[in-house]
Amino acid sequence: MSERPILERFGLAYFERRSRAMPAVVADDEVYVLNPRELRALTWIQRWAVIRAALIGAASGFVAALAEVLASPMLGPDPDAAPVSLQIEYYGIVFGAAGIATVFEIGFLYWDALRSVHNLSRAAGLPLFDPHGDDEKNEVAAALARAALELPNPVTSVFGINPLRESTKLVLIGVAFFYKLKIGVTNFLMKALIRRAAGRAAVRTMLVWVAVPVTAAWNAVVAFLVMREARLRAMGPSAAKAFAEIILGERELSLAGRLAAMRAVGANIVRTQQMHPNLVCFLNEVDRHTDDVPEGPLDDTEVFLDSLAGLAAGEQDVALMVLCVGAVLDGRVNGRERHLIARALMAAGRSTDRQPLNDLRWAFAHGKPIERAVVEACAPSPVPSSVEY
Incomplete structure (x- = not known):
């Protein structure tokens, strides 16, 4: 380093x-x-x-x-x-x-x-x-x-x-x-x-x-x-672990699914144009849960979007949830990130409703306990193919 x-x-x-010079911190x-x-x-x-x-x-x-x-x-x-x-x-x-x-x-x-x-x-x-x-x-x-x-x-x-x-x-x-x-x-x-x-x-x-x-x-x-x-950065590492455990803790992913999860965080970093410490923590947590990720670029948003169509629905869910969590971990979701998330949802055949993303950002920014339902709402069920976006 x-x-x-x-x-x-x-x-x-x-x-x-x-x-x-101060007493040890005790967290409840x-x-x-x-x-x-x-x-x-x-x-x-x-x-x-x-x-x-x-x-x-x-x-x-x-x-x-x-x-x-x-x-x-x-x-x-x-x-x-x-x-x-x-x-x-x-x-x-x-x-x-x-x-x-x-x-x-x-x-x-x-x-x-x-x-x-x-x-x-x-x-x-x-x-x-x-x-x-x-x-x-x-x-x-x-x-x-x-x-x-x-x-x-x-x-x-x-x-x-x-x-x-x-x-x-x-x-x-x-x-x-x-x-x-x-x-x-x-x-x-x-x-x-x-x-x-x-x-x-x-x-x-x-x-x-x-x-x-x-x-x-x-x-x-x-x-x-x-x-x-500073408040967001203080909460970030702890939240990154909790988010990664909810999304990846009990899932068996294919090699393509693991790569998509890593690419989702990479896409967030590219769209925010900075190595925000909370995103680096989340990237490390995702890497910890996705051993043996195959070689491939992690910072090409177009490659990430193209890969979604070839994933099973469950692995699409993982990639979409990781993408949304990565977007909120710096406390704000910029227009470039919203556009990326909308394209990812469309590529996976999902609703592009913004409310789940807004709810997730609000919960994290206000220090609320992370609920599985709030995270999973960011990957809505596939919509019928007849629906036009």
């Missing part, structure tokens, strides 16, 4: 130090099942993480705005006509104050995210480290560290699956560009709104303070998404 990024190693070291039930006590604790942790992120964002924006207000008199009544030397000094003060505030803001956000995510994992009943050095727990801890620090998932191949097989460089660049621009665009829109709503005399004073609510709001949104993702 390649060396982990430095921030990920930092997050893991923090988790380990904190875990060793499976980690993916959130009982009322755990739900209350998780809600409290998530809510205060969002509030703290918003407050530090507002404080950072306030410092930058205050520096600009205090430094403005040095430019005189006509800032554009001020000497270059004064403008350089002015911007040095403004950017210096903003830079220092931003450094403290980012440092606090990273530290608080790591602390909150660690508290969240303990509240969910998930121990991240143990004296026996469990590699699986270390991988879960690494996944949580990446969530806390907003680090991308690894794009390394697992079982020969390339998560970016169906991606183009243009799309990837566009996503990154949009992410970087979001705060700047929000600031621009807020300023445009103020210009239209306020009189000229008030505009200059008001524009300086726009960054305060904008930064607070974005920090709150990001903190909410980070905590939601």
